[in-house]
Amino acid sequence: MVEVDEEALGRKLNVSLAVDVDPTKFIDVARRLVAIPEVAMAFQTSGGHDIFLILWTKDRDSLTQFVKSISSIDGVIQVVPSFILERLR
Numbered sequence: 001m002v003e004v005d006e007e008a009l010g011r012k013l014n015v016s017l018a019v020d021v022d023p024t025k026f027i028d029v030a031r032r033l034v035a036i037p038e039v040a041m042a043f044q045t046s047g048g049h050d051i052f053l054i055l056w057t058k059d060r061d062s063l064t065q066f067v068k069s070i071s072s073i074d075g076v077i078q079v080v081p082s083f084i085l086e087r088l089r
Contacts, residue, residue, distance in 0.1 A: 014056060014084040015063055017070065018049035025075025026050065032073055038066060049080065 021029045030051060034042045041054040057063045063081065071079050 014054070016082045016084055017053040017055065017067070018045075018080040018082070019051040019053060019070065019076060020078040020080075021050040022075045022077060023050075029073055029075040033070070036070075054084075 019029075019033070030042070030044070033039060033051060033053060036055075038055045038057060039053050040056055043052040044050065045052045055066065057066060067079050067081055070076060
């Protein structure tokens with residue numbers, strides 16, 4: 001695994017976003033999400049949500065704008081952000 005100093009890149013917040021998607025629009029939504037530069041990792045998941053994103057953002061205002069932007073994508077039903085407090089492993 002590669003360690004990245006996000007703060008040196010001007011990114012101070014590590015955030016996970018759980019994204020719920022209309023199943024008929026999943027492929028289009030996934031393609032749009034993975035094309036966003038702030039998205040460090042993207043996963044298709046089963047269970048409570050459809051897509052799980054890890055992103056780096058510079059501050060809470062940027063996060064708010066990012067969530068609004070993702071929420072406006074056709075096919076996105078819900079976005080649930082969680083702050084990553086500490087990497088345990």
